[in-house]
Amino acid sequence: MAKITLKVPKGAVSMQEGKLVEWFVNDGDPVSLGQAIYAIETEKTTMEIECPFEGTFKRLGEVGETYKVGYPIAEIEQ
Amino acid sequence: MSNQALPNALPQDIALLIYTTMVRIHACDQRIQQLLAAGALQFQYYPCGGQEAIPASIAPHLHKEDQVVTTYRGVHDIVAKGTPMVEIIAEMMGKITGTSKGKGGAMHLSDPDAGLMVTTGIVGAGMPIANGLALAAKLKGTGRVVVVNFGDGASNIGAFNESVNMAALWDLPIVFLCQNNAYAEYTSFEGSTKSANIADRAAGYGMAGETVDGTDPDAMHAAAGRAITRARNGEGPTLLECMALRLQGHSFGSEEGHMDQEKLAAARANPPIAKFRASLIERGNATAEDLDTIDADAKQEVEDAVEKSMAADMPNESELYTDIFADASAVPYSSPTTTAAEPDLSDREVVTVPMVVAITEALDIALGEDPDVFLIGEDIADPAGGVAKATAGLSTKHGVDRVRPSPISEQAIIGAAIGASLNGMKPVAEIMINDFSMVCMDQIANHAAKLRYMSGGRTSVPIVIRTVTAGNVGNFAAQHSQSLEAWFTHIPGIKVVAPSTAADAKGLLLAAIADPDPVLVLEPMRCYFVPDEVPVGRYEIPLGKAAVRREGTDVTLISYGWCSVEANAAADALAEVGVSAEVIDLRSLVPLDLDTCVTSVKKTGRCVIAHAAVEFSGFGAELAAKLSEELYGQLKAPIKRVGARYTPVPFTPSLESMHFPNAARIKDTAESLMK
Numbered sequence: 190m191a192k193i194t195l196k197v198p199k200g201a202v203s204m205q206e207g208k209l210v211e212w213f214v215n216d217g218d219p220v221s222l223g224q225a226i227y228a229i230e231t232e233k234t235t236m237e238i239e240c241p242f243e244g245t246f247k248r249l250g251e252v253g254e255t256y257k258v259g260y261p262i263a264e265i266e267q
Numbered sequence: 268m269s270n271q272a273l274p275n276a277l278p279q280d281i282a283l284l285i286y287t288t289m290v291r292i293h294a295c296d297q298r299i300q301q302l303l304a305a306g307a308l309q310f311q312y313y314p315c316g317g318q319e320a321i322p323a324s325i326a327p328h329l330h331k332e333d334q335v336v337t338t339y340r341g342v343h344d345i346v347a348k349g350t351p352m353v354e355i356i357a358e359m360m361g362k363i364t365g366t367s368k369g370k371g372g373a374m375h376l377s378d379p380d381a382g383l384m385v386t387t388g389i390v391g392a393g394m395p396i397a398n399g400l401a402l403a404a405k406l407k408g409t410g411r412v413v414v415v416n417f418g419d420g421a422s423n424i425g426a427f428n429e430s431v432n433m434a435a436l437w438d439l440p441i442v443f444l445c446q447n448n449a450y451a452e453y454t455s456f457e458g459s460t461k462s463a464n465i466a467d468r469a470a471g472y473g474m475a476g477e478t479v480d481g482t483d484p485d486a487m488h489a490a491a492g493r494a495i496t497r498a499r500n501g502e503g504p505t506l507l508e509c510m511a512l513r514l515q516g517h518s519f520g521s522e523e524g525h526m527d528q529e530k531l532a533a534a535r536a537n538p539p540i541a542k543f544r545a546s547l548i549e550r551g552n553a554t555a556e557d558l559d560t561i562d563a564d565a566k567q568e569v570e571d572a573v574e575k576s577m578a579a580d581m582p583n584e585s586e587l588y589t590d591i592f593a594d595a596s597a598v599p600y601s602s603p604t605t606t607a608a609e610p611d612l613s614d615r616e617v618v619t620v621p622m623v624v625a626i627t628e629a630l631d632i633a634l635g636e637d638p639d640v641f642l643i644g645e646d647i648a649d650p651a652g653g654v655a656k657a658t659a660g661l662s663t664k665h666g667v668d669r670v671r672p673s674p675i676s677e678q679a680i681i682g683a684a685i686g687a688s689l690n691g692m693k694p695v696a697e698i699m700i701n702d703f704s705m706v707c708m709d710q711i712a713n714h715a716a717k718l719r720y721m722s723g724g725r726t727s728v729p730i731v732i733r734t735v736t737a738g739n740v741g742n743f744a745a746q747h748s749q750s751l752e753a754w755f756t757h758i759p760g761i762k763v764v765a766p767s768t769a770a771d772a773k774g775l776l777l778a779a780i781a782d783p784d785p786v787l788v789l790e791p792m793r794c795y796f797v798p799d800e801v802p803v804g805r806y807e808i809p810l811g812k813a814a815v816r817r818e819g820t821d822v823t824l825i826s827y828g829w830c831s832v833e834a835n836a837a838a839d840a841l842a843e844v845g846v847s848a849e850v851i852d853l854r855s856l857v858p859l860d861l862d863t864c865v866t867s868v869k870k871t872g873r874c875v876i877a878h879a880a881v882e883f884s885g886f887g888a889e890l891a892a893k894l895s896e897e898l899y900g901q902l903k904a905p906i907k908r909v910g911a912r913y914t915p916v917p918f919t920p921s922l923e924s925m926h927f928p929n930a931a932r933i934k935d936t937a938e939s940l941m942k
Contacts (some may be wrong), residue, residue: 191578198306201520226305241305259309 193242194244195263197229197256200236209232212248220246221263227263242267246263268895277485279476281327281551285484286547287561288323289540289773292343294565298573299342299359303519308360310373313340317514318446319541322347325414325444328495332409334382334400334690335391335713337416339374341386344416345724350378352568355641356578364579368586368723373678375721384689384726389713391417391424394443395679396714399686399694401439401498405750406641406668406692412498413441420451421510422465426709429679431506435474436674438503442494445506446481448513450713461861469506481509482539492666502800509923513537564831591759594782595857598759600893602864607809610774615802622769622794626733629776632805634665637693640780641669643680643734648672654699655735655795681710684730685718693780698734701789702749715785716760731779736765736828737792738879739927745915748923750828750880755787756856756889762810763856765789767831769799774808782810783842791829791879801802815867819849822873822937825864825890827853830879835879836930841937848937856886864890865897872903873940877933882910904940909933 197207207229214226224240227250240246244265250256276286296315302308320342320743326347329335337344338364345355350366358365359373366378387393397415404411421427422445434441445466451459462468466917469476475497487509494505512534517522523531547553569874588595596604620628633640642658648667652659662670673680684694698704704711719727738748755763762784768774772790779786793891816831817838826834831852838848850869853860868874876887883902888907894906909928917923 193307193577196306196309198304199309199520200304201522204520206501223301236304238305239301241302241307259306262306 193244193267194261195241195259195265197258197262198238199258200231201233204231204258206255206257209250209252210235211252213264214246215246216246218246220244232264240265271566276550277698279487281488282484282547282552283352283561284327285320285323285488286543286558287565288326288347289319289543290562290565291352291568292319292323292346292804293540294569295346295355296342299518312358312373312516314518314519315340315343315849317534317539318511319343319444320450320484320487320543321444321481321509321511322416323496324484325491327488328492329382329412331382333412333414335414335416336385336386336400337383338386338390338395338418338421340418341376345376345378345383345386349381350376350383351771353572353575354378356569356572357579361581362576362579363582363586366723367721367725369582370586370590370723370825372723374459377718377722377726377899378413379725385718387714388594389709391426392709392714392863394426394430394743395682395710396686396689397441398439398679399683399688401434401441401686402437402683403690403692407644407690410499411440412495414495415441416444418451419445419447419449419456419465419774420454420459423451423459424470426678426682427629427643429674429676430682431469431472431474431504433674433676433679433683434504435472438501440498440501441504441586442491442498443506444505445508447508447510450517450526452515452517455525458472460713464508464535466508467578474504474506476506476508478508478510481511482542483615484543485534496797499878510515511539522568523743559864561858590720592762593720595725597762597784599857599859600861604811604858606811606858606860609809609812610806612802612806615804615806617800618804619798620700620769621796621798622772622790623657623796624654625769625773625799626776627661629773631659631664632660633695633780634661634669639691640693641687642693642694642697643671643673643683644694645675645680645699647697653697655792657733658697677707678710680766681707681715681732684732685710685715685728687707687727688730689726693729695731695733696781698732700747701734701736701751702746704732704734704751710752711787713763714757716758719784720760725790727783728785729783731776732785733776733788733790735792735795736789736879739923740792741831741920741923742918743916744918748916750789750878752789752856752880752910752926753886756886762786763789764810764854764918765791765828765856766854767794767828767852769790769794769801771814773801774806775810775854777805778807778810781807786810793855794832806904808854810855811860812855813860813863814852814854815863816850816852817848819847819871820905821847821871822940823849823851823864823867823871824875824877824933824937825851825853826877827856828879830877830928833928833930834877834933837933837937839933840930844938846938846941860892865893868894868898869901871935872901874906875909875937875940876906877909877928879927880910880911882908883913885910907936907940909936
């Protein structure tokens with residue numbers, strides 16, 4: 190079983206951090222490619238993040254918290 | 268509509284091949300961006316959306332042996348040239364299974380097996396190197412064609428002018444493939460040039476030029492065919508400008524405010540792949556189901572590549588210092604260091620000739636024994652024979668193909684040498700004066716020095732760059748007298764040698780030509796015309812082996828280049844006042860013979876490092892620091908440096924003599940350490 194870490198993406202060149210505003214999936218949910226998994230708010234916009242792999246989802250971040258780009262926010266176990 | 272209704276319509280098999288390549292490119296490009304968007308990967312990425320049809324339409328004309336050079340926005344070119352998807356994705360992830368063992372990364376893929384020779388991150392820098400690939404093809408008669416990709420923005424950079432001019436002059440088998448996506452990073456085409464288009468510039472260089480719709484595979488394939496046929500038939504280069512609007516910002520996640528929103532929306536609504544797909548169905552070349560299968564296969568290919576790459580390892584510590592040089596022991600301060608033994612020349616006949624003649628003889632020997640050796644530089648052919656006559660007679664003996672006089676185009680000279688070396692040749696480039704090397708520093712520092720590492724050892728650049736340091740010969744002034752070795756020793760990947768005797772100049776040059784890495788040879792004009800003893804015939808002085816010019820017990824004088832002459836004179840003067848100086852001539856700065864220096868300074872406890880270069884931030888600072896670390900507590904006095912004063916080299920003799928170090932200053936400094 191491979192575990193893939195999803196980090197806070199650098200959605201824009203100037204982006205330094207983002208606030209986790211909502212989870213669209215629960216811990217332990219099966220997820221599929223392209224499914225919306227969470228929303229993150231930056232200075233400019235709110236982005237819905239699409240799932241990059243199939244697998245089982247695990248939340249690592251907390252709604253309402255602000256995380257730097259690169260912070261491990263979720264995991265997908267395959 | 269049938270095929271007959273389209274006069275330029277592609278044959279069905281070619282059309283489907285192009286479509287397949289386009290969707291493979293698209294699947295790869297989209298998947299990378301999806302991984303970036305989700306935070307599964309993080310790096311700067313320059314998407315190719317909108318430009319897929321360009322390399323896909325060129326590919327059917329190219330043989331595997333033909334070569335491609337591309338830029339950081341180049342994944343489409345790379346997929347189309349045939350680099351395996353799994354190696355592309357793995358390299359982007361920094362994995363050991365990538366094209367370059369993860370050492371090059373997303374901006375620097377190379378896959379010589381597929382003919383993908385260089386991916387550069389420097390705008391416009393691929394063109395001079397591509398010329399060199401094409402020059403090697405021409406000299407060796409391989410029939411190979413080179414396609415160099417660059418953007419409209421790169422058409423406004425100096426390397427473009429130097430490269431297209433040289434390629435036209437020499438009828439090189441190359442296609443200058445300008446992918447005009449309407450934006451140079453964040454600036455529009457119109458904001459970058461008054462030219463109506465790029466292809467029209469070709470006429471000014473005396474070469475063919477054509478503008479084509481790069482989103483239309485029928486037109487694109489036909490135009491590429493004309494250009495490649497021209498190159499293959501020995502009819503010279505073509506500047507082929509392919510128009511294809513960029514469908515996204517400059518890099519992944521970057522703003523699009525600088526783009527024409529109306530045009531962007533229209534192009535996105537009907538992108539090249541969708542347009543071609545509809546056309547193929549309309550022509551009856553394929554059904555929607557056929558194309559769905561191709562689409563699904565492309566996605567699956569990428570998915571398999573992603574899965575394999577995710578599971579692969581990143582390179583471990585053992586890879587850090589490999590691929591800088593062919594042999595990791597050449598890395599400064601590496602342990603253990605290995606150097607070849609000094610040749611025994613004791614029974615050789617010796618002739619008395621100046622250094623310049625010894626250099627000419629070395630070049631003559633190299634040209635005579637290896638058909639892959641050639642010389643390139645300004646004014647090097649007869650009757651000029653080089654501004655200092657270092658190549659006198661060589662073009663008459665070996666021909667102008669191999670002793671190749673070039674336009675005054677330093678970037679194109681070094682690029683041609685680099686490219687030819689990538690194809691197995693052993694070029695010796697001449698940059699007339701060390702100061703001029705600054706106009707081609709990008710080719711030297713970003714390309715010659717780095718290609719081995721950036722390709723994970725899959726390519727190498729065994730070139731020699733000869734250049735004169737003209738200091739202290741009188742009145743050459745601020746832009747023709749500098750010793751810039753520290754600029755080069757600071758760049759990992761290039762070797763630097765600085766002879767002071769004619770015998771060393773000959774032996775080091777022959778060793779440099781035989782060396783598998785790029786070597787900069789600094790030839791001191793101060794010593795060029797002074798008669799000196801030189802062994803006859805071939806011999807090599809190993810790189811990385813210092814010479815102890817005289818033994819002594821009180822102080823070590825370390826120098827190199829023409830300043831060694833001053834160090835020897837200083838030792839004579841010191842002997843007269845009862846100070847025994849040991850004199851070391853480094854000869855080679857990278858690789859560096861630290862052991863000889865440490866052994867000597869350990870013995871004497873005192874050290875003066877002298878060089879013609881400006882003392883501040885000079886090579887002596889590095890060596891002094893290292894010796895101080897190695898010999899902490901064992902020194903009788905602080906290590907001193909004697910370099911040039913912190914001034915541009917003055918013209919007038921009264922000031923020039925104060926600028927440069929000399930025997931008196933070295934002697935006074937050494938003497939001060941004895942108190």
